[in-house]
Amino acid sequence: MVKFDVFPEILPHVKYIWSIFLRHVETSDLLNEIDLTIGHGERSDIKISGDFHKCIEGRKYDHQSMFRDVPLFLTESGKPDYLGTAFYLINSLQEYDSDLEDKFGRFPYEASLQSRFECSTENLVVDYFRALFEQTSQLKSGLKWKDLPSGIFISHDIDLIRGALYEEGVWAIKKGRFDILLSLIWMEFISDPYWLNIDQIMNINDEHDVKSTFFWLVRNGKARLNGQEISNANYHFKSPSIQNTIQKVSHRGFFNGLHKSISTDSIQDEISQFQDAPEINRNHYLLMQLPNHYHQIEESGIKLDCTLGFAPYHGFRNSYGLPFQPFNMFEKRPYRFVEVPLHLMDATFRGYHFLEAEQAERIMIEFIESNQTNCLISVLWHNNFFSNYKYAPWLNVYKRVLMTCREMGLKSWNPRDIIENYLTNGGN
Numbered sequence: 001m002v003k004f005d006v007f008p009e010i011l012p013h014v015k016y017i018w019s020i021f022l023r024h025v026e027t028s029d030l031l032n033e034i035d036l037t038i039g040h041g042e043r044s045d046i047k048i049s050g051d052f053h054k055c056i057e058g059r060k061y062d063h064q065s066m067f068r069d070v071p072l073f074l075t076e077s078g079k080p081d082y083l084g085t086a087f088y089l090i091n092s093l094q095e096y097d098s099d100l101e102d103k104f105g106r107f108p109y110e111a112s113l114q115s116r117f118e119c120s121t122e123n124l125v126v127d128y129f130r131a132l133f134e135q136t137s138q139l140k141s142g143l144k145w146k147d148l149p150s151g152i153f154i155s156h157d158i159d160l161i162r163g164a165l166y167e168e169g170v171w172a173i174k175k176g177r178f179d180i181l182l183s184l185i186w187m188e189f190i191s192d193p194y195w196l197n198i199d200q201i202m203n204i205n206d207e208h209d210v211k212s213t214f215f216w217l218v219r220n221g222k223a224r225l226n227g228q229e230i231s232n233a234n235y236h237f238k239s240p241s242i243q244n245t246i247q248k249v250s251h252r253g254f255f256n257g258l259h260k261s262i263s264t265d266s267i268q269d270e271i272s273q274f275q276d277a278p279e280i281n282r283n284h285y286l287l288m289q290l291p292n293h294y295h296q297i298e299e300s301g302i303k304l305d306c307t308l309g310f311a312p313y314h315g316f317r318n319s320y321g322l323p324f325q326p327f328n329m330f331e332k333r334p335y336r337f338v339e340v341p342l343h344l345m346d347a348t349f350r351g352y353h354f355l356e357a358e359q360a361e362r363i364m365i366e367f368i369e370s371n372q373t374n375c376l377i378s379v380l381w382h383n384n385f386f387s388n389y390k391y392a393p394w395l396n397v398y399k400r401v402l403m404t405c406r407e408m409g410l411k412s413w414n415p416r417d418i419i420e421n422y423l424t425n426g427g428n
Helices: 008-024 050-058 082-090 124-135 164-174 178-189 198-207 240-251 267-271 292-300 346-352 357-370 392-407 415-422
Strands: 002-005 151-158 213-216 222-225 228-231 255-260 280-283 376-380
Touching (some): 008 124, 050 082, 082 124, 151 198, 151 255, 164 178, 198 240, 213 280, 240 255, 255 267, 255 415, 267 292, 280 292, 357 376, 357 392
Parallel strands (some): 151 213, 151 376, 255 280
Antiparallel strands (some): 222 228
8 A cells, every 4th residue: 555645635636646657657456555645644655745735725836936956846854746746747837827928929938947947858757757666665566667668649730731832932943943933833823732742741651650640720811919910821721622631631541630720719610610520639839828728628529639849949848758638727637638748840940940951850869769768759740841842851851750760669649549548537
């Protein structure tokens, strides 16, 4: 029997994070006999810190006041509170108590504990789980730590269909490739636009045994956000070419999801634009504000959300590498959907850091090699980077990323796999 020293008000929180911890150990009947009661004091095997209790009960989540030298709660005796810290990290509680936002209305990376402690590429929650296991004799007695094999989750946000004539056309003129320019003109005005390249993407992914997910915007044109104009899709979702492509994606065993637009429409309103309502979402620009975003996802009936990631930086926004059900802090239960954190995005390296493709490739491969266990490595590659012309180096990076994952034996996960493995008891 594992004995806890825990305040009764946070029993649901401790049970929740304990259930996630149990994914990482070889389970036995012993772990079904968990004494989650108070009063054990010095006789407890695991002590939850008073600081974590104050954080939860006081709803004061600012990491600047929570942590000093390391992102870790400490008990009154100065010992690490690994479970309390893991709960704080995995649920991104630092964002609940912040009115800071970037120009898009997102919680800024610069204000995060990941930036402050330079730990954005560290799977800290798993590190803390492992430390808890190693330092708790009652757990080590007859049990084994279990490193879960990593996998990959590949997705594509379809923001732009038109625009290749200008971007790729200018490249073609500079290269003196007027044959390519004429081909682009033909596709733009007579055939399908060059960036409506979903068949090409699926063919590449099939070569690597990957069934990826395509996120579609149902709203087009400009929208106002924080006093500036933001672009949604530059295509019409209801057009025959887009609808035919969406059907083709499904027929080939790939997946379609909603790319929630920058608009006042609800998620339900946008889902209703699909012939077959998707259960998957990622917000445009990764725009989310917690906890409102999680409330909206659950209310919509979405089963899998893929928004949690820092657009300007790669790595772990919540310091955890695997899908999880976020915890509803108000109803003290898990939400009824799964969140898949985003780790690697093409636009992070090219659009925010202005790196060359070769530089970005080194960083991405290093991240993948460093996370061969306990991580579902989520990779987002936009369709306009599947180019044989201007963005050909970025297409090559994508192919080498898939090749690296395959050589490492990383299984490709699709949304159905994730829901079946990570959505427990309907979220209740």
